[in-house]
Amino acid sequence: MRCDDFRMMVEEERADAVPELLRAHLEKCAACRSYAEDWGRVSEAFRAAAADPLPEPTFGFTDRLLRRLASPPGAERAAREFVERVGRRVAFATMLLATLTLLALGLPTSGPVREPASADLMAQADQASNSNGIVFADDTWVSQTGNPHRPIPQAGPSEK
Amino acid sequence: MATTPNDLAQEVEWIQRVQAGDRESFGRLVERHQRRVFSLIFHLVRRRDEVEDLAQEAFVKAFLAIRSYNFQSSFGTWLARITLNHCYDYLRRERASRVRYFWQMGEEGRKQMEARAERPPKEGREGADERLARTDLVDQLLARAPADDRIILTMKELEDLSVEEIAEILDLNVSTVKVRLHRARKRMLEDWKKYRSKGPAPRSRK
Numbered sequence A: 001m002r003c004d005d006f007r008m009m010v011e012e013e014r015a016d017a018v019p020e021l022l023r024a025h026l027e028k029c030a031a032c033r034s035y036a037e038d039w040g041r042v043s044e045a046f047r048a049a050a051a052d053p054l055p056e057p058t059f060g061f062t063d064r065l066l067r068r069l070a071s072p073p074g075a076e077r078a079a080r081e082f083v084e085r086v087g088r089r090v091a092f093a094t095m096l097l098a099t100l101t102l103l104a105l106g107l108p109t110s111g112p113v114r115e116p117a118s119a120d121l122m123a124q125a126d127q128a129s130n131s132n133g134i135v136f137a138d139d140t141w142v143s144q145t146g147n148p149h150r151p152i153p154q155a156g157p158s159e160k
Numbered sequence B: 001m002a003t004t005p006n007d008l009a010q011e012v013e014w015i016q017r018v019q020a021g022d023r024e025s026f027g028r029l030v031e032r033h034q035r036r037v038f039s040l041i042f043h044l045v046r047r048r049d050e051v052e053d054l055a056q057e058a059f060v061k062a063f064l065a066i067r068s069y070n071f072q073s074s075f076g077t078w079l080a081r082i083t084l085n086h087c088y089d090y091l092r093r094e095r096a097s098r099v100r101y102f103w104q105m106g107e108e109g110r111k112q113m114e115a116r117a118e119r120p121p122k123e124g125r126e127g128a129d130e131r132l133a134r135t136d137l138v139d140q141l142l143a144r145a146p147a148d149d150r151i152i153l154t155m156k157e158l159e160d161l162s163v164e165e166i167a168e169i170l171d172l173n174v175s176t177v178k179v180r181l182h183r184a185r186k187r188m189l190e191d192w193k194k195y196r197s198k199g200p201a202p203r204s205r206k
């Protein structure tokens, strides 16, 4: 048997059930021993990665898919590009706003400054999200859609 | 996944309805198989933010091709094949702009990689940190592997499929899968070794 055959055995066998033949080879072959050691570390890493929690479909996944299947291909592509460009922007803006709000609410401030500051921020957020359904509308999203030079479609978000 | 004979019969009915033009029945199929599709995509591309988009696209492809499904293999296998092909295209596009092997990485990249792979567990949080380092190592190893290797390694080491199942999905015979798997593992370990010997001074390990 060649080293390569032993290495294949190394990959297939569990560490606690090494056959005698392989054990004898590993004792005298440093290269295969090193291979076995590396494989042990890498396969352990794969086992850990396999135990990672899986991402779940977000709410409405199937409905979105069915709507997509119902639309003609051209419209579908345009809609997708729109969602890709805009969706991430909105998600980012929402996250940013949430962080700012949390900071505003949570930062220890001296005296009465804290109340109005967070209230202002909340009011701003309300106004922004009520005006067109998109948070952070004031200085990012609206001004960009209003600008004809931006390569973003003019249609509003079809789903929210 | 279809398991009982009843489930299977129901699935066949849904498939036939979709083939006859009933889009809504496709939703039933999606709901039954989405977990498996998400798992396969996540393990293949290793990017959470891409999984849902890729899953949508894979299901669209499956829908458009469903008239060609002839019940020879299970629907799950057929769907896995479509998903795999879609991810394969994605990976090839994605990696066209990246370095392939560790030894092609710049000094900085190698240092980062080594720091990740060799990151010692912190006291008290051993489990989480160690696991993160290992998962990171897998990401790096797979990112550097050629797309074909990555696919077969993912199916075996992350999806935990048997060589028989892999053979069915890839439409290869079992011995070919075994040979390809061994080659992919060997290349991966060689690449890792090459990286470690070329990288900054090796640290002492247990």
Ligand SMILES: [Zn+2]
Binding pocket: A002, A003, A004, A006, A025, A029, A031, A032, A033
């Ligand atoms: Zn040997």
